[in-house]
Amino acid sequence: MQPSRSTLTAPDRPAYPLAEAARYVRVASATLRAWVVGRASSSAAGTRRSQPLIRAADTRSHVLSFNNVVEAHVLRSLRTTHGMALPEIRKAIHYAESELNIERLLLSVELKASAGELFIERYGKLINLTKSGQLAMRSALEAYLRRVEWDANDLPHRLFPFAVMDERPDARPIVIDPAIGFGRPILASAGIATRILVERIDAGESADDVAADYGITTADVKEAVFYEQAA
Numbered sequence: 001m002q003p004s005r006s007t008l009t010a011p012d013r014p015a016y017p018l019a020e021a022a023r024y025v026r027v028a029s030a031t032l033r034a035w036v037v038g039r040a041s042s043s044a045a046g047t048r049r050s051q052p053l054i055r056a057a058d059t060r061s062h063v064l065s066f067n068n069v070v071e072a073h074v075l076r077s078l079r080t081t082h083g084m085a086l087p088e089i090r091k092a093i094h095y096a097e098s099e100l101n102i103e104r105l106l107l108s109v110e111l112k113a114s115a116g117e118l119f120i121e122r123y124g125k126l127i128n129l130t131k132s133g134q135l136a137m138r139s140a141l142e143a144y145l146r147r148v149e150w151d152a153n154d155l156p157h158r159l160f161p162f163a164v165m166d167e168r169p170d171a172r173p174i175v176i177d178p179a180i181g182f183g184r185p186i187l188a189s190a191g192i193a194t195r196i197l198v199e200r201i202d203a204g205e206s207a208d209d210v211a212a213d214y215g216i217t218t219a220d221v222k223e224a225v226f227y228e229q230a231a
Helices: 018-025 029-037 066-080 086-099 109-115 117-127 131-145 194-202 207-214 218-230
Strands: 040-043 046-049 148-150 156-159
Touching: 018 029, 018 066, 029 066, 066 086, 066 131, 066 148, 066 156, 194 207, 194 218, 207 218
Parallel strands: none
Antiparallel strands: 040 046, 148 156
């Protein structure tokens, strides 16, 4: 039985429909659905469904929480940066939870510490990942974890999603904060929802005029547009 919404903290409340969350972390909706729901596969022995890698805040309608979005952001690093197979990741996460006593690995401070050095070392042994592969994985994971802001309790607090990943990997113009703007992406510098700015541009207004109305720069408006287009 799931806890009622009223008892959940903001980071754990269902807030993001699956397709919307997929846009924010820049993965295909079908990919995120497989991570959240599992995936059916057929063989001579019949049809079986793999276990989810992320437990949705609302398991009936698959609506995700902010914490789920962070999990998807981190899982994207493990999955897409090096093309690691889902069964390998599932095996490694299970190992971390059952053998290393790391609960909810994708949100854990253990993964944050030194880019999950212990986890990556054990992960490499588990799936025969070479030393060079472990170093590459650590580097990619560090880039993703730098975009998660952690609170005093070592829990995810804010997420700075990638916008133009290949050009400026360390830029953090956009932020998702469950306590601001209903958890929708906003300009980190001004707290204005990116969607509002983009809607005005789509309505035919110039970036200069929109920027003047909000007291922000034209570059800020373009950041919002780039992010929404990338998502």
